[in-house]
Amino acid sequence: MPKVSSVIVPYATYLRVYEPLAAFPEPERGHWARYARRPDRPSYQDELRRALADLAPTPPVPVPVHESDDAFVLEVGGVVCVCPWRTRLRGWQALGELAEDFPLPVLDALLPPVVRHQATRDYERWLADHPDARPWIRTATWQVPINWFVLFADDEREYGKGSADEAPVLRYRTPMVQARRRVARGLRALRDAVDESLLIDGLVDVGRWLEEFHPRSLVELDYGGLVHALPAGTLEGDHSAADVAEGIAALRRGDEEGAGEAYGRLVERWRSVRDLRSAN
Numbered sequence: 001m002p003k004v005s006s007v008i009v010p011y012a013t014y015l016r017v018y019e020p021l022a023a024f025p026e027p028e029r030g031h032w033a034r035y036a037r038r039p040d041r042p043s044y045q046d047e048l049r050r051a052l053a054d055l056a057p058t059p060p061v062p063v064p065v066h067e068s069d070d071a072f073v074l075e076v077g078g079v080v081c082v083c084p085w086r087t088r089l090r091g092w093q094a095l096g097e098l099a100e101d102f103p104l105p106v107l108d109a110l111l112p113p114v115v116r117h118q119a120t121r122d123y124e125r126w127l128a129d130h131p132d133a134r135p136w137i138r139t140a141t142w143q144v145p146i147n148w149f150v151l152f153a154d155d156e157r158e159y160g161k162g163s164a165d166e167a168p169v170l171r172y173r174t175p176m177v178q179a180r181r182r183v184a185r186g187l188r189a190l191r192d193a194v195d196e197s198l199l200i201d202g203l204v205d206v207g208r209w210l211e212e213f214h215p216r217s218l219v220e221l222d223y224g225g226l227v228h229a230l231p232a233g234t235l236e237g238d239h240s241a242a243d244v245a246e247g248i249a250a251l252r253r254g255d256e257e258g259a260g261e262a263y264g265r266l267v268e269r270w271r272s273v274r275d276l277r278s279a280n
Contacts, residue, residue, distance in 0.1 A: 032071060247263050
């Protein structure tokens, strides 16, 4: 479990893909093989601290000057799998989404237009040379998007209460083949029940993203910093993936009432988180 930090971290959640070393070409494969043997690998909070430190100077540095060579590492059945941070790429992509979250005057105060425009130009030049680039990590703040839960089953849930020195942990992990299968089943059920919805659009987007990776990858949903915003009892009783699975199963049966009850539990559970975001 991650150590409890004295630094307040953003209430962010993460959807990660861990690919086996065989998915990477040389010399990157060799780099990750050596990296996986390091005993001092940094955590997601270390990445956040670096990003926050970059925002402190004047003018701020919204996107790292160099790409990160760090990653998260898991060993699954004796196979080493890595999830590269790609902090610079994710920073560029997040910068493009800021206009949806803040009014322009607020955004200009946070990040001056000249800084944003320079970062945009840098991204466009880089993307021209890397048209197939995609991140191994997706991030959401103050929520877990409902379409992420579709990828997981309740028996893949891992919960740790934490202690005075350890932060609580809530996450799900599943093989890529299972995640893709659940996306396909979920889409069939939703499309049979409704003509269109944001959930369908989001699930299509996630499904396309998953297709970019090695079939023997592992997919992880991590509540990350959001655990610090939720009371322990709420966190322990959070079985959102089970509610989503139950709702989709009800749609397949044509049971609209059952699907509505499952959705109602989700709405009630996450209302308190939305209220915290509004109060922030």
